[in-house]
Amino acid sequence: MGRASRFLGKSAVERVNAVNLRKPLILTVVASALVGSLAISSISASAASDPGVSSSEIVLGMQLPQTGAASPGYNKVDDAARAYFDYVNSKGGVNGRSIKLVVKDDTYKAGLTISTASKLINEDKIFAFFGSIGTQTHVSIIKDINRRKIPDIFVNSGYSGFYTDPKKYPTTFGGLGTYTVEAKILGKYLKEKYADKKIGILYQSDDFGRNALAGFTAAGLKFEAKKTSASFVAGTQGSIGLASQLSQLKANGVDIVIIAAVSSATAVAYATASAIAYKPTKWAVISVGADATTFQTILGSKGVPAATSAAMLAGTISASHAPAPGDATDEYVTAFKKINDDFNKGADKRWDNNVMQGMNIAYLATSALMGVGKDLTRAKLIAYLENNGSKLSSAAFAPLGYSKSTHEAFTGFWLGEYDATTLLAPIDGKRVVYTTDSGSGAVTISDYKRPAIAADALPKVA
Amino acid sequence: MSKVKTHKVIGLRSTLLSLVLFLFFILLSNQFEPYNQSQLANIAMLLIAVLSITLLTGASGQISLGQGAIMAVGGYSSALLVTRLGLSMWLAFILAIFVSALFGLFLGLAAARLSGPYLAGTTLVMALAIPSIAVRFETFFSGDVGLSVDYGMPPEWLTKLIGEVSIEEWSLYVVLPFTAVALFAVLNLSNTRIGRTWRAVRDNEVAASLAGINIGRTKVIVFVCASGLAGLAGALYGFRGLVAPSVYPTDLSLTLLTAAVIGGLRSIGGAIFGTFVIVFLPDLIEKVTNNLAIPETVGIYLPALAIGLLLLLTVILNPRGAAGALEHLRHKKKH
Numbered sequence: 168m169g170r171a172s173r174f175l176g177k178s179a180v181e182r183v184n185a186v187n188l189r190k191p192l193i194l195t196v197v198a199s200a201l202v203g204s205l206a207i208s209s210i211s212a213s214a215a216s217d218p219g220v221s222s223s224e225i226v227l228g229m230q231l232p233q234t235g236a237a238s239p240g241y242n243k244v245d246d247a248a249r250a251y252f253d254y255v256n257s258k259g260g261v262n263g264r265s266i267k268l269v270v271k272d273d274t275y276k277a278g279l280t281i282s283t284a285s286k287l288i289n290e291d292k293i294f295a296f297f298g299s300i301g302t303q304t305h306v307s308i309i310k311d312i313n314r315r316k317i318p319d320i321f322v323n324s325g326y327s328g329f330y331t332d333p334k335k336y337p338t339t340f341g342g343l344g345t346y347t348v349e350a351k352i353l354g355k356y357l358k359e360k361y362a363d364k365k366i367g368i369l370y371q372s373d374d375f376g377r378n379a380l381a382g383f384t385a386a387g388l389k390f391e392a393k394k395t396s397a398s399f400v401a402g403t404q405g406s407i408g409l410a411s412q413l414s415q416l417k418a419n420g421v422d423i424v425i426i427a428a429v430s431s432a433t434a435v436a437y438a439t440a441s442a443i444a445y446k447p448t449k450w451a452v453i454s455v456g457a458d459a460t461t462f463q464t465i466l467g468s469k470g471v472p473a474a475t476s477a478a479m480l481a482g483t484i485s486a487s488h489a490p491a492p493g494d495a496t497d498e499y500v501t502a503f504k505k506i507n508d509d510f511n512k513g514a515d516k517r518w519d520n521n522v523m524q525g526m527n528i529a530y531l532a533t534s535a536l537m538g539v540g541k542d543l544t545r546a547k548l549i550a551y552l553e554n555n556g557s558k559l560s561s562a563a564f565a566p567l568g569y570s571k572s573t574h575e576a577f578t579g580f581w582l583g584e585y586d587a588t589t590l591l592a593p594i595d596g597k598r599v600v601y602t603t604d605s606g607s608g609a610v611t612i613s614d615y616k617r618p619a620i621a622a623d624a625l626p627k628v629a
Numbered sequence: 630m631s632k633v634k635t636h637k638v639i640g641l642r643s644t645l646l647s648l649v650l651f652l653f654f655i656l657l658s659n660q661f662e663p664y665n666q667s668q669l670a671n672i673a674m675l676l677i678a679v680l681s682i683t684l685l686t687g688a689s690g691q692i693s694l695g696q697g698a699i700m701a702v703g704g705y706s707s708a709l710l711v712t713r714l715g716l717s718m719w720l721a722f723i724l725a726i727f728v729s730a731l732f733g734l735f736l737g738l739a740a741a742r743l744s745g746p747y748l749a750g751t752t753l754v755m756a757l758a759i760p761s762i763a764v765r766f767e768t769f770f771s772g773d774v775g776l777s778v779d780y781g782m783p784p785e786w787l788t789k790l791i792g793e794v795s796i797e798e799w800s801l802y803v804v805l806p807f808t809a810v811a812l813f814a815v816l817n818l819s820n821t822r823i824g825r826t827w828r829a830v831r832d833n834e835v836a837a838s839l840a841g842i843n844i845g846r847t848k849v850i851v852f853v854c855a856s857g858l859a860g861l862a863g864a865l866y867g868f869r870g871l872v873a874p875s876v877y878p879t880d881l882s883l884t885l886l887t888a889a890v891i892g893g894l895r896s897i898g899g900a901i902f903g904t905f906v907i908v909f910l911p912d913l914i915e916k917v918t919n920n921l922a923i924p925e926t927v928g929i930y931l932p933a934l935a936i937g938l939l940l941l942l943t944v945i946l947n948p949r950g951a952a953g954a955l956e957h958l959r960h961k962k963k964h
Binding site: 233234270272275276277278281282285286288289290302303304306307308310311314315328372373374377400401403513514 | 662663664667668671761764765767772773774775777779782796797866869870871873875876877878880881912925926929930
């Protein structure tokens with residue numbers, strides 16, 4: 168009330184009264200007082216520390232599509248991350264604080280993302296955004312998060328535009344290797360291995376698809392629009408389908424088809440190719456579009472038996488920064504899988520790429536929070552990630568690329584081929600990790616040695 | 630029957646009601662924390678779009694399932710004016726009204742020949758098609774990434790005047806004057822001669838044309854007015870952070886129509902009520918599901934389910950919406 172009269176100036180309020188507005192005004196005041204009393208009472212933030220940190224708790228916030236067309240697969244990441252945090256909490260938390268993950272469903276619509284972000288910031292009073300999924304949705308809030316100086320860590324988007332200019336987005340740090348890095352590595356391999364074949368691409372015409380296309384082009388692959396290069400509007404793969412795009416690639420005699428699209432589009436592409444009797448020599452799919460479980464679930468919903476969809480996927484080339492989820496010999500896989508079994512309370516906790524990614528970024532976030540120490544502030548977390556992030560280890564076979572000049576995550580990928588059991592196995596049986604940057608740097612073999620995971624599966628940070 | 634009012638009375642009444650709405654929002658926002666202030670700002674901007682449906686469907690009987698697409702037209706025109714030409718946000722908002730009104734003119738020219746399900750179908754196609762134009766012509770419209778725009782930080786003079794203003798509060802202060810003016814315009818339009826003409830066309834086209842009303846022209850004028858309003862709402866909605874296809878999805882158009890139906894298609898008060906419902910009901914449900922410890926796997930579907938049910942029940946049991954029910958009660962009391 169006081170604020171309102173100050174806002175209008177006292178004389179203005181008097182003027183309004185003079186126009187005989189007394190009755191409606193009284194009504195208004197009564198109504199607003201009623202609503203006000205119903206509204207949540209204000210919680211004053213403690214002046215000493217940043218929001219979302221108390222002596223006993225750290226609150227992180229995440230936005231992702233939990234429902235809607237874009238949700239399959241990705242809606243498992245939050246449950247997986249929460250399972251790891253619950254495990255950490257069961258072991259005493261980080262410096263005596265437990266980690267709480269608040270999740271909001273933005274249904275992959277940017278209009279809603281803006282509202283849910285405001286809720287996370289103002290109502291849930293989060294300390295940092297963690298692991299938010301979706302490039303187009305994250306674009307809508309990244310500026311606002313950064314101007315409020317809220318850490319925005321391990322974003323589940325490989326869009327290089329978020330990370331390569333830390334002056335623009337100082338608080339945002341990646342949680343996936345960029346699409347450009349992955350496409351450069353995959354592109355170089357395809358160009359050398361299949362020099363005599365015609366290579367084409369199917370990509371979704373958004374920043375993700377274009378970012379990947381830029382990487383493949385940087386690797387020296389050349390595509391001809393309307394001939395060996397076909398695109399579709401992201402999200403239309405389910406409704407409109409991809410028949411015209413695949414017919415175009417078939418008609419132009421493309422032998423190697425690269426897919427830079429989400430998993431649901433990959434599934435539609437394979438089903439469509441089989442319907443039009445198009446059998447390219449090889450499929451090469453960018454990692455976020457090649458999750459075997461999502462692929463099989465989507466085809467399963469169309470009545471394709473699991474054995475058939477596994478056979479369809481077999482032979483597909485893809486890349487990964489982390490071990491294949493089906494790799495039972497990997498110590499991180501074994502440790503994370505056990506935690507997933509014991510702590511995941513999600514509706515679908517089947518072990519796959521999405522679950523592992525959720526676990527892995529939760530592991531990394533825990534490392535960073537441990538690294539900052541007892542005196543945890545937003546500024547300190549950002550400084551820590553910038554200075555020490557590249558030294559943090561995880562299940563990934565490549566380190567985080569964080570520095571003062573870039574905030575991109577995993578800088579390396581290894582290439583594999585799906586076998587008949589939907590396991591991504593290293594090409595020629597030996598895992599070689601390649602590394603490069605999102606710019607014009609060359610693709611080289613990485614000499615990074617991944618540190619072992621501790622027996623209790625907790626990060627050990629000095 | 631209410632008495633016929635003179636222009637002066639209508640003008641004064643519209644001014645007072647708009648001022649009351651303005652003050653109501655300001656007073657309400659002072660009771661709120663930043664999140665609810667931003668929700669209040671959402672209500673203020675979406676209300677303008679819902680009012681456009683009140684005009685179009687309520688007053689003139691033309692159905693539109695594509696107001697969200699016209700919002701996109703307003704959003705893109707204002708965002709392009711700001712990012713490409715460097716215009717001020719305020720000027721861009723006003724120009725967005727004209728651009729979308731012009732768009733409404735062309736749409737109206739085609740739509741005046743259609744009615745009922747044919748018109749609904751055409752406008753629905755528009756809701757599907759317009760956002761994807763931005764992706765097809767991505768160099769100009771920036772594709773899926775969209776155009777990053779915002780209301781900026783609260784100006785210094787304001788913070789000097791009333792103390793610290795949060796970003797959420799500032800967004801409300803930007804939107805509210807436009808909402809008040811829009812309400813003023815709609816109240817005036819629907820209560821004066823032009824509004825009576827629209828209602829005459831809605832109720833009986835033959836009778837209206839016998840009374841000398843040009844049916845086609847009247848319908849086009851409604852489309853122009855409603856599109857101007859929706860465009861303004863879209864511009865304000867886009868400046869929350871981003872103008873992109875995923876900000877104006879098809880279900881935005883349907884949500885707006887839902888608000889208008891729940892409140893009462895023919896009532897301006899109903900539009901205000903309906904907009905409050907669609908914005909605050911999901912929050913309320915979330916609070917209840919949290920308190921009752923309903924599992925997340927069920928809880929995430931409840932807001933859409935509740936609003937859908939409310940819409941169905943309104944259509945089946947109370948087609949005139951909340952405003953109609955209120956009037957019915959008042960009427961019953963009198964007799």
